[in-house]
Amino acid sequence: xxxxxxxxxxxxxxxxxxxxxxxxxxxxxxxxxxxxxxxxxxxxxxxxxxxxxxxxxxxxxxxxxxxxxxxxxxxxxxxxxxxxxxxxxxxxxxxxxxxxxxxxxxxxxxxxxxxxxxxxxxxxxxxxxxxxxxxxxxxxxxxxxxxxxxxxxxxxxxxxxxxxxxxxxxxxxxxxxxxxxxxxxxxxxxxxxxxxxxxxxxxxxxxxxxxxxxxxxxxxxxxxxxxxxxxxxxxxxxxxxxxxxxxxxxxxxxxxxxx
Numbered sequence: 633x634x635x636x637x638x639x640x641x642x643x644x645x646x647x648x649x650x651x652x653x654x655x656x657x658x659x660x661x662x663x664x665x666x667x668x669x670x671x672x673x674x675x676x677x678x679x680x681x682x683x684x685x686x687x688x689x690x691x692x693x694x695x696x697x698x699x700x701x702x703x704x705x706x707x708x709x710x711x712x713x714x715x716x717x718x719x720x721x722x723x724x725x726x727x728x729x730x731x732x733x734x735x736x737x738x739x740x741x742x743x744x745x746x747x748x749x750x751x752x753x754x755x756x757x758x759x760x761x762x763x764x765x766x767x768x769x770x771x772x773x774x775x776x777x778x779x780x781x782x783x784x785x786x787x788x789x790x791x792x793x794x795x796x797x798x799x800x801x802x803x804x805x806x807x808x809x810x811x812x813x814x815x816x817x818x819x820x821x822x823x824x825x826x827x828x829x830x831x832x833x834x835x836x837x838x839x840x841x842x843x844x845x846x847x848x849x850x851x852x853x854x855x856x857x858x859x860x861x862x863x864x865x866x867x868x869x870x871x872x873x874x875x876x877x878x879x880x881x882x883x884x885x886x887x888x889x890x891x
Contacts, residue, residue: 633657634709634759637701637749639688639741642669644814645764645807646714648843653710654680656847661701661708663688664715682706688715688741689733698748707756710850711749713742713786714764718779720888731778738782746793750802757801762850763790767810767863770871772879775886783808787856794855803853807846810835810863834862 636653640646642664650660650673659680662670667685674681684700686693701708716738719730742763753759766779769787773780790806797804813836837860849857858864870878883889 633659635659635661635706636710636712637661637663637697637708637745638712638714639663639686639745640715640764641673642666645809645812645839645842645846646712647673648839649712649714649762649846650681651677652840652843652847653712658710659706661704661706663697689736691736691740691744694741694744694748697745707752708749709753709756709759710762711745711753711760712762712764713745714762715741716764716782718776720776722775722889723777726778734778734782738779739785742786742789746789750793750797753802754797754800759802760850761790761793761797761802761804762807762846763804764807764809764846765790767808767858767867767870769806769808770867771873771875772882773886774879774883775888791855803850805850805854805857807842807849807857807859808863808867809842809859810837810866812837812839812842814839835860835866837863 636658638646638650638660641650641662650662654660654677660677661682661684662673663684663686664670665685665687667683670683670685674683682704684697686697688694717734719726719734746761750761763786765783765786768780769783787806787808790804794804842859845859846857858867
């Protein structure tokens with residue numbers, strides 16, 4: 633079975649994808665900043681798991697990952713770029729360092745790790761890349777402007793490298809989940825209660841189900857994976873609806889722009 637590197641594996645969707653890949657027989661290499669949480673997950677999984685702590689906002693940590701994985705005697709056949717974070721609020725009150733940190737983790741790390749790990753997959757003529765974006769990738773996201781733009785980049789980038797990887801034996805897929813109970817919103821600055829008031833209950837999908845659909849879609853070689861039929865409909869609406877109507881509506885309703 634292929635060896636999988638999962639970034640942002642310490643919690644949320646990343647941990648759920650790591651569990652799902654492990655359940656299907658893959659060795660999973662877990663990476664994130666929190667070594668203690670990674671160790672807990674590795675202990676839960678038992679054999680066929682390894683821990684490589686890294687702060688993906690740091691280019692030097694990203695650059696060290698291939699040699700660290702090689703030192704474990706492993707070749708990565710599945711790359712899951714899941715690590716991500718968001719800021720919240722209007723751009724004109726934002727902290728520049730925090731905004732650029734989002735770009736480092738949500739954009740630069742995705743490109744960096746794809747460039748570092750796909751050549752080996754192509755040489756072996758087998759492998760899979762799963763990049764994690766969001767339904768927010770399908771249009772501007774006032775209140776989380778940098779996050780929405782970063783995820784739009786991931787969506788576009790994955791489509792492009794997918795075409796470039798054609799006939800190499802390597803696939804590239806992008807996961808675009810809607811709202812998921814992971815604590816991600818609270819870290820960005822708004823509670824699950826605020827998010828649930830804004831986003832209807834049918835849009836919410838649990839992390840384990842997101843992970844199952846993500847790995848199913850990756851194994852099937854699908855280009856875009858959107859867990860939940862309501863999220864698929866919402867993504868289509870968001871993508872196709874006139875920006876002059878949708879963007880002001882989102883700006884009026886986003887909790888980060890209240891008050």
